[in-house]
Amino acid sequence: MSVPYTDAPADAPIPPAVRREAATWLVELQSRSVSAYTLSRWRAWRASHPDHERAWQRIEAFEGKLQTLSSPLAHATLAQPASAQRRRAIQKLALVLFAGGTAWAIEDRTPWRSWTADHHTDTGERTAITLADGTRIDMNSRTAINVHYSPSERLVRLVSGEILVTTAPDTAPLARPFIVETAQGRARAIGTRYAVLQQEGDHAGHSHITVFDGAVEISIGNGRFRRIEAGEQATFTREHIDAPHAAIEGADAWTQDMIVAHDMPLADFLEAIARHRPGRLACAPEIAGLKVSGTYPVADTDKVLDILQRSLPIEVRRLTRYWVTVHPRQG
């Protein structure tokens, strides 16, 4: 995006009226649902004056600064004004944490970053889209994809999250391969139905694939490739494709708004649930191995936690909506 020429120095103060506008835009963009129309008006506002763009950069910089803060500490220091209330807040803090807990950063509330992708879902949102050739893409929570259909291939770039692909026969005269690309490599469809999950969308992360129908060929940068058959799942990084093993039954249940567990370790189950809610959800090490079985609704994760609390010897502690920990039940 080109910014109009200005001779104001980069660190000149932002005029109060512009600050007010920028703040109003931030509140809009952090609302529960943001329309495409609001998004386009926001982009137009940013582009219409260099001060607007500078103001928005300041906002992003401060959000970045907030995210370097540890949520527990920020909460204990900022949230309670009077000292007696502060002591209570700190005591609550002590109840929530446990040895080995991570120093959780303040929740990232810059959702607009994923909105530049062709298609995206918010936290807790699931949707399905149909591409030009009839291929269906189910998108899980927090997923962003870019679609690049060209004369030589049908490519979907998985920027973040998880998709389930159900390919349609190509409508073009010369059948083009269908490929899902992640930061680690490419998964080319030989059959028709497979899911790809992008873990940590940077180069150092890994991707995971589960094949439901037909087969898929994974290829990574160093020339390595491997074929994964229906009923199999595999993990791959930029350097290596792991040997496949049996797919977990119900791995695509999220497309039906469900999560299915068969003796799943509690820590893994909570990790799966966590993707459908904002904030952090963590588990004390002593109970990480408790087994979870059953079918649970992914749309209401608080309800799932309540159900778990009734059936397992655990206690769910909520310091804030964003910060939930699971402990062994006391007494």
Add this chain to the structure above:
Amino acid sequence: MPDQAPPLSVETLYCDHHGWLQGWLRRRLGNPFDAADLAHDTFVRVLAKDLAAVMREPRAMLTTIAHGMVVSLHRRRKIEQAYLDALAVLPEPSLPPEETRAIMLETLVEIDARLDRLPTIVRKAFLLARLDGLEQADIAAQLGVSIPTVKRYIARAVEQCYFLD
């Protein structure tokens, strides 16, 4: 040669009022070391001001600046104490590394100072939204105001806090 006013200078201001200011601060802070530090900081702050205005009413100006610094110091000490109390209850492995702790504290002091300028309800709305992750509808219900009011409160807090000059 006609009488001339003595040259305006911070040195003159310092000589005439520094001792007096330190005494003023010592009475409010209760210890001579903080008083010496803040007296020094006050004169540094004065350097940035229009000296002619200061010279018209030097003690009034100095005490205004010094008072602001006393208030800031008290607020900083409160934050530091809360921060240290919170650190004290964190189990060892989850402590942030030492380098980041100092930076975190500075950021918290900064945010707190800016939030402090806001009416309590505005500050509350912002913290409920940003720290606690409440939806605007839930904040409205909790504070007993409308959703558009919540949006205005949060925007006002952002306007005050996010633009660091």
